[in-house]
Amino acid sequence: MTPTRKKRLLMILLMVLGLSTATALVLTAFRDNIMYYRSPSDIKAGDIPNNRNFRIGGMVKTGTFVKATDSLKSEFIVTDYAAEVSIVYEGILPDLFREDQGVVAIGRINEGGVFVAEEILAKHDENYMPPEVAASLKKES
Known part of the structure; x- marks a missing residue:
């Protein structure tokens, strides 16, 4: 793999990880505040x-x-x-x-x-x- 592809793959993985973390935090907040x-x-x-x-x-x-x-x-x-x-x-x-x-x-x-x-x-x-x-x-x- 070329260095450019490695950087792109790493950026995509970091974005997916960040999006997953944000989703988990939002869902946890909703669960705690449901009436x-x-x-x-x-x-x-x-x-x-x-x-x-x-x-x-x-x-x-x-x-x-x-x-x-x-x-x-x-x-x-x-x-x-x-x-x-x-x-x-x-x-x-x-x-x-x-x-x-x-x-x-x-x-x-x-x-x-x-x-x-x-x-x-x-x-x-x-x-x-x-x-x-x-x-x-x-x-x-």
């Missing part, structure tokens, strides 16, 4: 991502919302009409949050089986419902 969605039925069936946050969605069950008087702690139950999951959240709830409305919570399940939310997302208007919540409610109805 899974689960319905209350999925959670009751034991389908929970280990050691990572995920989203749960459903309807806030009527009569279950309890707000602490001395802190920002709130407790309520989310249902997909087939299963229910208790949620605890400490923080300011969205203005549109209320019972019998769609909600999505981001957090994780603790040892007691209670979902500890880090963020609560409420619907935007009367007709809006997060697509995942609508699909899981339709599936369970």
